[in-house]
Amino acid sequence: MTVKTTTAAVAEAIDQEMARDDRVFVAGEDVRVGGPFGTDAGLHAKYGDRRVVNTAISELALAGLGVGAAAVGLRPIIEIMIMDFMCVAMDQIVNQMAKMKYMLGGKPTLPIVVTTHAGIDSSSAAQHSGSLEAWFCHVPGLKVVMPSNAYDAKGLLISAIRDDSPVIFIHNKRCLQTSADVPDEAYTVPLGVADVKREGSDVTIVAIGRMVDEALEAADELQGDGVSAEVIDPRTLSPLDMETILDSVRKTTRAVVAHEAVRFCGIGAEIAATISDEAFDYLDAPVKRVAAPFTPIPFAPVLENLYLPTRESILAAVREIV
Amino acid sequence: MTVKTTTAAVAEAIDQEMARDDRVFVAGEDVRVGGPFGTDAGLHAKYGDRRVVNTAISELALAGLGVGAAAVGLRPIIEIMIMDFMCVAMDQIVNQMAKMKYMLGGKPTLPIVVTTHAGIDSSSAAQHSGSLEAWFCHVPGLKVVMPSNAYDAKGLLISAIRDDSPVIFIHNKRCLQTSADVPDEAYTVPLGVADVKREGSDVTIVAIGRMVDEALEAADELQGDGVSAEVIDPRTLSPLDMETILDSVRKTTRAVVAHEAVRFCGIGAEIAATISDEAFDYLDAPVKRVAAPFTPIPFAPVLENLYLPTRESILAAVREIV
Amino acid sequence: MDLPEEQMIRMLETMVRIREFDERAALLMEQARIHGSVHLYCGEEAVGVGVCEALNPDDYITSTHRGHGHLIAKGGDPRLMYAELFAKSTGYNRGKGGSMHIAALELGMIGANGIVGAGAPIALGVAFASAYQDNGRVTACFFGDGATNEGAFHEALNMAAILKAPVVFVCENNLYGEWTPASQQTSVRDIADRSASYGIPGVIVDGMDIMAVHEAVVEAVARARRGEGPTLLECKTYRFYDHVGRDFGILKRDPDEVAAWRARDPITLWRAELIAQGVLDEAGADAITERAQAEMEDAIAYAEGSPDPEPEDLMRDIYS
Amino acid sequence: MDLPEEQMIRMLETMVRIREFDERAALLMEQARIHGSVHLYCGEEAVGVGVCEALNPDDYITSTHRGHGHLIAKGGDPRLMYAELFAKSTGYNRGKGGSMHIAALELGMIGANGIVGAGAPIALGVAFASAYQDNGRVTACFFGDGATNEGAFHEALNMAAILKAPVVFVCENNLYGEWTPASQQTSVRDIADRSASYGIPGVIVDGMDIMAVHEAVVEAVARARRGEGPTLLECKTYRFYDHVGRDFGILKRDPDEVAAWRARDPITLWRAELIAQGVLDEAGADAITERAQAEMEDAIAYAEGSPDPEPEDLMRDIYS
């Protein structure tokens, strides 16, 4: 157990899985120098060109490389530098990777992890700050993972690498910079299992990615007002562990869902709609959503700060319903 | 007023707008021969190569052609043959078209209509049958239109062509084949305004695209059981006319949302979540969703029929809550 | 290049079997006995057969929407193919893919594809894996002339060249993409010219001459196996029928153009060659056609009589 | 090619202004006085200036993430540019775009771009519109060597060639894409070779020699205006600094390589040329630098003192 940044924990997870299984390899832009975010630090020195494949700026071919290699027995980790860049790789990810097993009557197993970096950080503006998890959640055949801290990131990534289905693994950029106690050895955090980050009895806050820390801070402050908030981190968005969320809401009778992506048609809509349906008889107040406003992401920090949901937005939403 | 197929009504709308405004042009694959679905019938003979641009199989460049041409004063109609093919054009549509005005501080107007064909028809399988409207609804800067009949299709398309913002105009393939009374002259149906297709007092059915006819049939049958169903067709999904939907639900106290896309993270989640929140005190039952199961689209008709939501699925959902 | 007589005969037989398969597939579509749309390979048989005859059973191919010929050339069983077209549970894809997604991984046929150009990045990945696993296998990637205008084609060829992936890119230049002539959508007449963008060999062959195709592929495959990377091979060929089915009625092509190409039917040419060489006599050649026709009729009967998928199959095989 | 002396001097002055602008932009980033990241044009000035000097004020350009030099060359005002980098409401994009999206439609500068390769399809559309409107305008599309491996580049060039769009594709081959040398990601040494895929002229010039760039562009622009379609012009140049800022510390390039290229600084070369030709003397040349430095200091002061965007700007200008 050592305190590590999420970035270091991620690099460690990849290293340990590559050491464990020769079929695992990494391909992406600038992975040779450790990756633009440092999540591949040390890998090229240890595994060389064969298993750390530094590619051209060709995300569509890069994703296809993953599909083809997986279809014949390898276990690719495909790195799409920034989530907005997924737009140039969508066909291979959505029409090929996600559908191939089904279209082929079940024959191929496609153990592919597509990692990417999402979210607002240091004024990267409209084409480098997006959170598009909802798109991939809408695609049958894909699993979608979005960790909020170093411990979960390492354990979930190892599970994703060992999983036999395609997994879209989304790193929030600011979460990458946070640190936590992380075991030095390999371990798994199961896919599809939500985590109750904090227990509470008055309101359930379902928080995703970077919103988890904001929610925990909000929960501390609510404690002061005598409001006991339960904070749930789904960790995996598809398949989504609704049972854990529903059990919590049936107990607290109130819920707020928070994410960094825009609200309209975000994953929060799915969670809120399902809670409102399946916990209908338990709810004492409407399910509230905290999310970004419906606009492209601005460059100016003063606007970026207005755009980004925070503990304050979560507090406001909770106070509306308790 | 003449009975026309939606296909003919669409071709008529494009023709009338091209005749009205020389800045309007059509670009896409096989548009010269009238388009793979016939929505460009007669255009090339009348307007020639200059305004009916038959392009290579290069959807990304095709979408970019629209962005660039619009930025300097034209009004492109860009045809992406099948909605699943949008995957190869996502960058120009999402990162460029949708964000350009905002990123540039408001300077460009981008009057672009991107038309495409969605939905299940005649066993087209997993890469030719998708309904991806929820993706585009999640993108600020885009408007999303999905008509359910010939009259709305013509009027909405003319509004979209005259609109100064990018519009994703989704034709459901089966709706294209239906007929209705359609005025021969040009007319507009406003974007962002839902239409109450049938008035009722006991339950609100919000139906999208092909589900509208299914919902109307279901409503007829419900009438027999003494259940009065109101059927609302949003027509425009973004911006979404929630007011009309909420007014209806506040009256009926019950709601079902139906679409052909998969349920998880579909537009139905947004509608259901918003109803559940903003009509919370009026609801006498949970909002139910009717949508496709979470799987790629199968080829076999026997499976395709199981996959596709129908009037039966809508009836079942309504009967759960009335 | 000298080939054993039985191989020369097999090459004719495979071309004939593809022709007989697709002629019947067209008929079945017209009769609405099968579902979806079929893209016929008729006229292009020399390409698929010439290529696959240069591959080992454990080599790979990626295909297109026009993939029946590729699969038969790689060893596909017409019974399981028709079963797929009939959307039966006995089909290669259990009835869940259909013509546009037909595949047989066990034969190294990674799949037809409904997305033009999408096979190239996948072929890159398959070939990358062969190099990674050092198993000496080669991948042949089929695509049309129109597909070379998709970004996927460009990205895949550049990356394959850089990685020296053991892949042969085979362009079936049939002069049309759907109902648009190549001259209106492709900025070069010879697709092989595009090899210059990747510093790889670009070769043009007469796609109606199976030996010409075969010899070029044998060399490209040898090069790939030696670890010297990809080749772009352009086969000049022609779509005897419409884009979908036999006559969709959307575009009338110049009858002289059609006649000129039909006069160079790859099957007629090869059959005449074998008879000229004394490898076959008329009777022997006719017997091949009769065998193929009987095989296809039997396969259709098998397919049509096969069971539909079960309702549970709808939600099966989405995840591993 | 003979140019008027004032133009020759303006070319030097514009290069110097770009250099002085970006040196200061780097400093401001290091001091965290501006936000986001800046991609410096230092070393590549001869390309942007050589190209834009061949364009009319109403011609268009599309740019890249490394776009400051392009905008200044097209007539951009450093005060409004720094204001954008400072995220101020007086910036070209009202502070909502930043360095990677800086644009000035009123100057025909359609925009920098955060997506590598994405400028090419947009340039195609702009050029298509010029032909459609028959206004005689030409579009210059700037992109890097790495961008030519994106599908967007390939699709745009093919379509531009087919449509004979009045566009000049200008590749700034600076030998690297981020921290990856071109040799590891681009399968040809000369990007100009890729013109063969589109049947258009491919021209290679010394990107450190502004006259060489200029003359090649003048010819390509004339060709485009005559309706003969696009040209692919490759300018061999070099990134004097790191991919982002001056030294990001990720990749150490070979010091000899850096020194050799710095020895061919396009500004030093052109300055010496003008002095040799007697167009300028040392004092006159120094005065240009001093003017540029003063201009940039003034511009920074203006920018830093400008107001931030208003909260209402967050939800403004999303739709028209």
Ligand SMILES: Cc1ncc(C[n+]2csc(CCOP(=O)(O)OP(=O)(O)O)c2C)c(N)n1
């Ligand atoms: C991305 C994409 N765009 C368009 C289509 C529609 N489409 C199917 S086949 C075809 C023509 C392909 O032409 P070519 O590559 O020459 O192959 P051919 O049909 O001639 O064998 C088109 C445009 C598609 N399936 N995928």
Ligand SMILES: Cc1ncc(C[n+]2csc(CCOP(=O)(O)OP(=O)(O)O)c2C)c(N)n1
């Ligand atoms: C689609 C996409 N992929 C990756 C990136 C990250 N990125 C930004 S600049 C760059 C290098 C571009 O290289 P080149 O085109 O040669 O331009 P240069 O920076 O050398 O001027 C990369 C990979 C991006 N912005 N967009």
Ligand SMILES: [Mg+2]
């Ligand atoms: Mg073709």
Ligand SMILES: [Mg+2]
């Ligand atoms: Mg470069």
